[in-house]
Amino acid sequence: MKAVFLDYATMGPDLDLGPLRALFSDLDIHAKTSGEQVADRIRDAEFVLTNKIQLSAELLGAARKLKYIGLTATGTDNIDLVAAKEHGIAVANIRAYCTQSVVEHVFGTLLMLTHSLGAYSAAVRAGAWQASPDFCLLAHPLRELSAMTLGIVGYGDLGQGVARIAAAFGMNVLVSARPGSRVTDEGRVAFDEVLARADVLSLHCPLNDRTRNLIDSATIAKMQRGAILINTARGALVDSAALVAALESGHLGGAAIDVLATEPPVDGDPLLDYAGDNLLMTPHIAWATDEARQNAIDELAACVAAFIDGEQRNRVV
Secondary structure, three states: OEEEEOOHHHHOOOOOOHHHHOOOOEEEEOOOOOOOOHHHHHOOOOEEEEOOOOEOHHHHHHOOOOOEEEEOOOOOOOEOHHHHHHOOOEEEOOOOOOHHHHHHHHHHHHHHHHOOHHHHHHHHHOOOOOOOOOOOOOOOOOOOHHHOEEEEEOOOHHHHHHHHHHHHOOOEEEEEOOOOOOOOOOOEEOHHHHHHHOOEEEEOOOOOOOOOOOEOHHHHHHOOOOEEEEEOOOHHHEOHHHHHHHHHHOOEEEEEEOOOOOOOOOOOOHHHHOOOOOEEEOOOOOOOOHHHHHHHHHHHHHHHHHHHOOOOOOEOO
16 A cells, blocks of 8 residues: 655654554655645555645546545645545544643643743843842732633633643633524533633634634623633634734733744734733644654554544544
């Protein structure tokens, strides 16, 4: 069986590929594949493994031997699923492989913001503690999570993981109903009510036509003054310009942003130009602990093995 991994570099270094190599007699691993190289590399492949490479209807139609596309991600928007179905190509994603990584990132960034860790570290390096007349330096706010309400938008594996740790910190947790929908599920709270009550809003919902720019100037205006926004989901859920304005004005107390609408942000983004210390920006790494990346490879191999055995594991087509 011939297989090709098109963009292994997106998974980072130092992973054990043994589970994959054991499945294929012929496995080509490419660190990167340009748009111009995709057609040639998948032409004779039966199995294509990828993270973010775009596979269009035209490309799938020309790959006559292709049987299976395995994704090292949960999102499938880079694959033309309609074309895959038309050509009888199975597509499977991976799920729940990075929950712990994302949850730890959410609370790591939240603690940095609520305990002003960056500001205090900078103050010590600048000599402020050394010049203090007291044994400690209390120049920035310090807030306990147990005194805060956390709003969660998106309640799959990631949202539920965040809720569990929030409860351990003693936070009050509000789980949002789908934005724009009526509250029909017990335990869910209307989106607008979550906006109004949450001290912290954490996004874990998918990106679609209903959620694009979900957090814009109108929704931010409904949030509490001083609230914190955390986005580890999809960049286009948030209107960057509106978020910058809210951080500059002080309407929002802080934000931790791990994702942007375009990645890498080669054309810039308003958040990249914001210099305030109430914003933490990270380069889409919430998912990417060593353990989570190995989980992704292991899950990919498990899905391929299931397909070979005639089973449907994580199939989206």
